[in-house]
Amino acid sequence: SQQGEEDPQALSIQEGENATMNCSYKTSINNLQWYRQNSGRGLVHLILIRSNEREKHSGRLRVTLDTSKKSSSLLITASRAADTASYFCAALNQAGTALIFGKGTTLSVSS
Amino acid sequence: DVKVTQSSRYLVKRTGEKVFLECVQDMDHENMFWYRQDPGLGLRLIYFSYDVKMKEKGDIPEGYSVSREKKERFSLILESASTNQTSMYLCASREGSLARCTFGSGTRLTVV
Numbered sequence: 001s002q003q004g005e006e007d008p009q010a011l012s013i014q015e016g017e018n019a020t021m022n023c024s025y026k027t028s029i030n031n032l033q034w035y036r037q038n039s040g041r042g043l044v045h046l047i048l049i050r051s052n053e054r055e056k057h058s059g060r061l062r063v064t065l066d067t068s069k070k071s072s073s074l075l076i077t078a079s080r081a082a083d084t085a086s087y088f089c090a091a092l093n094q095a096g097t098a099l100i101f102g103k104g105t106t107l108s109v110s111s
Numbered sequence: 112d113v114k115v116t117q118s119s120r121y122l123v124k125r126t127g128e129k130v131f132l133e134c135v136q137d138m139d140h141e142n143m144f145w146y147r148q149d150p151g152l153g154l155r156l157i158y159f160s161y162d163v164k165m166k167e168k169g170d171i172p173e174g175y176s177v178s179r180e181k182k183e184r185f186s187l188i189l190e191s192a193s194t195n196q197t198s199m200y201l202c203a204s205r206e207g208s209l210a211r212c213t214f215g216s217g218t219r220l221t222v223v
Contacts, residue, residue, distance in 0.1 A: 030209055042115075042201055042214035043154075088154070092208070097161065098144060098169060099205075099212055103153035 004032075004089040004102035012108045019076040021105040023089030024069075030092065032065060032072050033099065037086045046074075046087075079109045114138075117202050117215035124222050130189040132218050134202030142205040143185035144212065145169075145177065147198045154201065160185055192222045 007022045025032065031050045035043040049056045049065045049072065056063045062075040076083055086104040093100045118133040136143065144159040146169075156169030158177040166177050174196060178186045185204075189196055199219050203212040 033211055035212075035214075040199075040217070040219070042216045043203075043212070044214070045211040048211055090212075093156075096208055097167065098142075098156050098159050099203075100156065100170075101146075101154040103151070 004091055004100065006087070006089055006102040006105040008105060009103070010106045010108070012110070013079055015080055015109055015111045017079055017109075019079050019083070019107055019109070021074045021087050021107070023072045023074070023102060025072070025089070025091050026070065027091075027094050029067070030096075032063075033090045034061075034063060034072075034074050035088045035090060035101070037088065037104070039085070043088065076107075079107075081109050081111045083107060084109050115202055115204050115213050115215040117200075117218050119218050120216060122218055122220045124189075124192050124220065126193060126222055128189075128192045128222075130192045130220070130222075132187040132189075132200055132202075132220070134185045134187070134215055135183055136185075136204040136213070137183065138204060138206065138213065139182065140204040140206050140213075141182070142208075143179065144203045144205070145175075145185070145187045146201045146203065147171070148201055148217075149198050157187065194222050196220065197222045 033048045034046045037043045060077045065072045088104045090099040090101045115136045145157040146154040160179040176188045202215040205212045
């Protein structure tokens with residue numbers, strides 16, 4: 001019962017370029033969240049966008065949300081090698097009890 | 112700083128063994144979760160708990176059980192480990208229904 005689906009599955013860019021990851025989800029949401037996972041580690045929360053928000057910024061991160069299209073995007077500007085990680089979107093399941101994650105986008109930033 | 116601690120980073124167990132994965136949070140969160148993560152499948156929810164002694168099945172509960180005797184501790188139990196339970200197991204906790212999750216560092220379990 002996947003709620004979020006990220007696109008692309010993998011992304012390779014050079015340092016200094018921007019990285020854009022997309023997420024589509026299935027049901028109505030209260031909020032959508034983005035997480036980051038460094039290789040072999042737990043997930044770290046990056047940003048939460050509420051259903052009544054269209055855009056949110058945090059440092060080099062910019063998240064947009066389009067509830068009519070049931071989609072969100074995460075933009076990382078001026079990427080660095082340290083941004084290399086997997087990125088996941090997540091939203092509550094239909095019962096509203098637990099976060100359901102997509103399969104993630106693996107970002108590789110080379111110097 | 113808030114913390115979710117998983118007792119083991121790496122674990123190797125034999126087929127048929129009973130395995131306990133422990134998770135402790137220091138944030139007084141009501142909700143706790145166990146996920147497993149496999150290549151190409153992402154994170155899948157095994158079980159979660161919204162209060163002491165309360166538990167709910169997630170998407171893939173077969174072969175697992177859980178225990179939450181105290182608010183801060185949520186244990187995942189593999190009753191009889193099998194090789195297809197070789198995976199990365201991630202514990203998380205959350206304060207309210209709309210809040211963000213805090214994850215532990217994960218336990219990479221290998222069943223041989």
